[in-house]
Amino acid sequence: MTANRPQPRPGVLDIEAYVPGKSSAPGVEKVFKLSSNESPLGPSPKAIAAYQEAGKHLEDYPDGAASDLRDAIGRVYGLDPDRIVCGAGSDDLLNLLARAYLADGDEAIHTTHGFLVYPIATLGAGAKPVVAPETQYTADVDAILARVTPKTKLVFLANPNNPTGTYIPFDEVKRLQKGLPAHVLLVVDAAYAEYVRRNDYEAGIELVATCDNVVMTRTFSKIHGLAGLRLGWMYGPAHVVDAINRIRGPFNVNLPAIAAGVAAIEDSAHVQRSADHNAKWLPWLMEEIGKLGLKVTPSVANFVLIHFPQEKGRTATDANAFLMKRGLILRQVGGYKLPNALRMSVGSEEANRLTVKALAEFLGK
Ligand SMILES: *Cc1c(COP(=O)(O)O)cnc(C)c1O
Secondary structure (H helix, E strand, O other), X not given: OOOOOOOOOOOHHHOOXXXXXXXXXXXXXXXEEOOOOOOOOOOOHHHHHHHHHHHHHOOOOOOOOOHHHHHHHHHHHOOXXXXXXXXXXXXXXXXXXXXXXXOOOOEEEEEOOOOOHHHHHHHHOOOEEEEEOOEOOEOOHHHHHHOOOOOEEEEEEEOOOOOOOXXXXXXXXXXXXXXXXOOOEEEEEOOOHHHOOOOOOOOOHHXXXXXXXXXXXXEOOOOOOOHXXXXXXXXXXXXXXXXXXXXXXXXXXXXXXXXXXXXXXXOHHHHHHHHHHHHHHHHHHHHHXXXXXXXXXXXXXXXXXXXXXXXXXXXXXXXXHHHHHOOEEOXXXXXXXXXXXXXXXXXXXXXXHHHHHHHHHHOOO
């Protein structure tokens, strides 16, 4: 039967549109946005200056190859710029990877509380998202491997994961790669890599360098404080880079983003300040919130997942409303199958202290 109006491809209407973190609280003047894991220190002043300078040349198309930016990333990380592709946020790259490697009926695996962009990208490419259960809010390599079928083409792993904040050590990522058939592409999303302070963690660079079926995606939205510009990059084998370069938008990264990105990634002192701020306040938040009697999932990223009891008046939804009235905007994560939790980004000292104080009040302490 022919439809009486245009129909999107199968899968598209199964997508639950991504709901971004809230950015305002009704009736509250001063708000602290702790809902999207943005940097409380903001971008490097050098990145802002480069952005403003680029604003004088908006009539020009950007360099479609983003060569200056790929060169800068290559210098900072010691990578071959030819194996880097930049995108309008890592979302852009995750979607391009799905489009390039998934066909109708294929499967892509992600974990229960994995980043919501993965099922969206998968369904948008006409493929089927397959969910692998986690163990203690952490990706479980055996569970992922057990779900591989002849139809599996992609595995998405956020390491560390959002919204749980947990990670798996490099040995486990290697074990995952070894267990996958050679034709399955492992996408390691390392959006929070710069925050991790664990000796057994590796973002993915080493694995990409030595395997033909691994790519790593990174972002300028988190530690570089440039979420508004939409900028990300991936590092992959030459054959994957070639495929993505064929299907990406010819000018998928805009001119001010390229300029600001170069300045941001070269300002290692600013990156260090942001990492240090996080290293100080992340453990403080976990400890102080834990002392209130709330469970906090151990996090290595720039946010914490706080679990609330299912008692009337004390639920995550109640806490969210209570905090919202005080201008403290956290993230409800029901969409991540975590209806009893809130995710809080590590904020400024003021925001962190106010949130702990408000939570204490909420619990009547
Ligand atoms: C924030 C985040 C990103 C970054 O997305 P951008 O499109 O680069 O802003 C990627 N992956 C995960 C898991 C994230 O939480």
